Amino acid sequence: MGVGIEVINLNAWYGNNHTLQDINLHIPANHATALIGPSGCGKSTFVRCLNRMHETNPIGRVTGTVRIGGLDIYQDANPVEIRRRVGMVFQRPNPFPTMSIYDNVAAGLKLNGYSNRRSLDEIVERSLRRSALWDEVKDDLKKKSGASLSGGQQQRLCIARALAVDPEVLLMDEPASALDPVSTSKIEDLVFQLKSQYTIVIVTHNMQQAARVAEKTGFFLNGRMVEFDSTHKIFTNPSDKRTEDYITGRFG
Amino acid sequence: MLNSEVESEPRAGLKPSPGQNPETAAAPEVSPVRGFLLSRGNSAIADAGFRWLMVFSGLSIFGIVGLIVWQLALRSQLSWQKFGFSFFYRSYVDSVTHQRIFWDPVSGHFSALPFIYGTLVSSFLALLISVPLAVGLAIFLTEMCPQALRGALAFLTELLAAIPSVIYGLWGIFVLVPLLRVYVNPFLIRWLGWTGLFSGDNPTGLGFLAAGVILAIMILPIISSLTREVMTAVPQSQREAVLALGATRWEMIRMGVLRNARVGMMGAIILGLGRALGETMAVTMVIGNTPEIHASLLSNGSSMAAVIANEFTEAVSDMHLSALIEIGLALFIVTVIVNALAQLLMWAVTRGAPATAR
Incomplete structure (x- = not known):
């Protein structure tokens, strides 16, 4: 089951570039939350702060508080622990090309020393079913490499890989932007199904996608969060002029 | 066309x-x-x-x-006609000293066996020492080295490749061999003598170990710079994929970097091995140049390249010259075989997985 995320006064830098400025919001548990905004507005940086990936960049720096299920991830935990609890799916599908499909899904568990073969089989199957890939790959789980799949299948494989470690939060950084429309709609269906069990934060610059999958939507602009509200309100009656300009296509 | x-x-x-x-x-x-x-x-x-x-x-x-x-x-016709295939394994036991003789130009006995042995032993010893060091160096340079130090370290590593091999030989004679003789060899004999690999009473400090160490240093730059290259070519997204699963730094390097770079690393190791097999000058200067076969790494030996360099100008009989050229042919064949085996190994390791990360 997912947990909520509390973000208080979050600031982030790339070198001298102040990419995120004073972000405050509450992301509800077991819902999908979409983050929209023009390119370079900081929405990707924001999700990378939620699993402490931002600081893996040598010039990245973060201040502020992020609580995931009550745990202050910058004070009370190390990055490795956090990333075991917070799964992430990236913009470009990045399966491990030298591993079979099975090993790709099991990678996170094997990494942490999980070696019970039978339950590993079950977890791999369950994760692939949840990511709606099982029927397409069940016959060559151990024969085919993760890189032999199509782009859309690779992305669902990456989702299965993230789900296999049973995360409490699933971060998705523009998961469909490198995919064709059919694969995109499969990913969206998936988000729709998964959000009852996981807290999902999805970055997208496709506004229809945000409207279709998310209950809550945040609008980012120039490193600040302009507005955060229910998706319905954002898209029908935004309180900020800039949000309205963006969703009506006046810029971005 | x-x-x-x-x-x-x-x-x-x-x-x-x-x-x-x-x-x-x-x-x-x-x-x-x-x-x-x-x-x-x-x-x-x-x-x-x-x-x-x-x-x-x-x-x-x-x-x-x-x-x-x-x-x-x-x-090499002359020696091939006289010894045939037995050139590669023949030997005899001297009736007076009861020692096994492989190579005696004076009495006309020639065999390539001790030289093939010496070449293989010194080269694989070099790989054994060099590969962990080179891979460690490459990991440090690509994954954890501060930016300021990176350029200098990489430059110094490349510099090692530019030093002429005769300089390595001189350094070996004046620095490495005395060091081995006084400190390392007695230590190895005392604590690892039971393995049989470190025994004997060679008072010189020369031998297979000295040759192996020199070779290891000489092939370090080629292995580490090629390994560094293939590691740098691994996409950042692979590292992030592993990190996002909750990996420590070492796990990230193992799963995200080494796994993707292993084919290229094998290539780097093969190139290093190729250089070690053919290396002549430095090896000649420290291996001891004795055509004998001993299990102990501390005893004197010789290698194919070393015996050709040593005896070619002094070969008086046609048979001696012909035997040396046949050793040259054998060196060529051994290099081909080792490379072929390495290719086979590479196949076995990668087993149909795609060679490059996307």
Whole structure:
């Protein structure tokens, strides 16, 4: 089951570039939350702060508080622990090309020393079913490499890989932007199904996608969060002029 | 090949030649660009010339390798006719000293066995020492080295490759060998003597171990710089994928970097091995140049390249010369076999997985 995320006064830098400025919001548990905004507005940086990936960049720096299920991830935990609890799916599908499909899904568990073969089989199957890939790959789980799949299948494989470690939060950084429309709609269906069990934060610059999958939507602009509200309100009656300009296509 | 020529023929004929171009005459205002392009004429001839030049470059490799093998085989006829295949394993036990003799130019006994042994032992010893060090260096340089130190370290590593091998040999004689003799060898004999690999009473400090260490240093730059190259080529997204699963730094390097780079790393190791097998000067200076076979790494030995360099100018009998050339041929064959085995190993390791990360 997912947990909520509390973000208080979050600031982030790339070198001298102040990419995120004073972000405050509450992301509800077991819902999908979409983050929209023009390119370079900081929405990707924001999700990378939620699993402490931002600081893996040598010039990245973060201040502020992020609580995931009550745990202050910058004070009370190390990055490795956090990333075991917070799964992430990236913009470009990045399966491990030298591993079979099975090993790709099991990678996170094997990494942490999980070696019970039978339950590993079950977890791999369950994760692939949840990511709606099982029927397409069940016959060559151990024969085919993760890189032999199509782009859309690779992305669902990456989702299965993230789900296999049973995360409490699933971060998705523009998961469909490198995919064709059919694969995109499969990913969206998936988000729709998964959000009852996981807290999902999805970055997208496709506004229809945000409207279709998310209950809550945040609008980012120039490193600040302009507005955060229910998706319905954002898209029908935004309180900020800039949000309205963006969703009506006046810029971005 | 034929097709393209047939096709290009009519085109060349249709192409208006400069000067008598009807279009140029009809339209007085020809733009400079159009005029230039029309004046270029038929480029198919130059293209054909280029192709033959490239074909020649490619085929010349066959010629060069063929000539080398032919000459080696031709000039080693004498010893091949006398010893046949037994050249590679024969030996006899001296009736007076009861020692096994492999190579004695004075009495006309020749065998390549101790030299093949010496070459293989010193080369694999070099790999054993060099590979962990080189891979560690490459990991440090690509994954954890502060930016300021990176350039300097990489430069120093490359510098090692630029030092002439005779300098390595001198350093070996004056620094490494005394060091081994006084400190390392007694320690190895005392604590690891029971393995049988470190025994004997060689008072010089020369031998397989000295040669292996020198070779290890010499092949370190090639292995580490190639390994560094393939590690740098692993996409950042692979590292992030592993990190996002909750990996520590070492786990990230193992799963995200080394796994993706292993094919290239094998290539780097093979190149290093190739250099170690053929290395002559430095090895000659520290291996001891004794045509004997001992299990102990501390005893004197010799290698194929070393015996050729040592005895070629002093060979008096035709048979001696012929035997040395046959050793040269054997070195060539051993190199080919080792490379073939390495390729096989590479197949076995990668087993159909894609060779490169996306």
